[in-house]
Amino acid sequence: MAIINEHYFELKENYLFAEIAHRVAAFAEKHPDKKIIKMGIGDVTLPLSDCVVDAMAKAVKEMGKKETFRGYGPEQGYDFVQKAIANYYAQFGVGLSVTEFFISDGAKSDCGNLTDIFDDANVVLIPNPVYPVYLDTNLMRGRKIVYMAGTPENGFLPMPDPKQHADIIYLCSPNNPTGAVYTKEQLKIWVDYALKNDAVILFDAAYECFITDDKIPHSIFEVDGAKKCAIELCSLSKTAGFTGTRCGYTIVPHDLVRKTKDGRELGLNKMWLRRQTTKFNGVAYIIQRGAEAVFSKEGMEQCKKNIAYYQENAKIIMKALDKCGIKYFGGVHSPYIWLQCPNGMKSWEFFDYLLNNLAVVGTPGAGFGTQGEGYFRLTAFGSKENTQEGMSRFTAAFGK
């Protein structure tokens, strides 16, 4: 008899976005005349940059000629992409060797796949509210999870509790869903805590390209000691609009070494290489040429232009919320604005209020964890016109 993984029973039905879609569809059917403004989108909307498209088109042509055709590539990515990303990190003063970069089909898969190289007896520390992937991938393994609360008092940036032991720690900065961002000093406290506990930090930097202040670290490896206790996940999804194209990368430093229960030591870089070469056959050559182009001078300029467009939307949202006297977090180094529902409303109550009265759609904070109750996520990924219209409906309804 094939016995199934019983831990799948511990997963909660992922109804958040399905429920939103359901309520929006019902409203649209009842009010076909109303223009619905969608501000809950967690996906980019601007197309790929020209130079990325050109690089991929060129690679397609190469694949169609005998002389330039390529079959299986290196599982960990072509060195031309590894080098391009290593150079990008050098700008932040982070010196990493190309063999510390692993190119993949995205940060979500890497996040789930990384559970492979750790024992299931580990205690996992996860923020609440949180990107649901961290939680569900560990629940699937039956691991013990300890939550750390994001609250308005800590700015939705939980810090370590010295009395709480943890083995694996998930941090996401700039954060999805709250838009909050850790300073270098705060990350140093996390690194020191991880070193003290022999823990490993899994640092999700998917939104690093939204950082506007030079003092805020783009990478955890800007912090001293992090190479001995952290793995970083990043993606071209938000940086360059690759959500549908699929390319990300994970950094596993050579200095990161941990032990088995019985004390045998192994480098995590070597383990991840073994894992990837066994279970993954690399990202398409065509996509990797596109990824290389993202990190070219021209590519970076074009991507920054798109990011600036979203940042402008975030400003429109923040300005309107200021006018309404609605408290919020994020928005500055992030496409996400995490607001406190006005008049003491609960997350879903506010969702219904916005939909039914303003025909504006956002994401209820309660969908990201218990600590998200009473909060609401708006995103800057829409068009400028729609963002302006959505927020003028806000100011008309809540403006003081």
Ligand SMILES: *Cc1c(COP(=O)(O)O)cnc(C)c1O
């Ligand atoms: C969008 C996002 C990612 C990127 O995932 P991909 O699989 O690379 O598209 C990673 N982490 C968080 C928190 C995200 O919101």
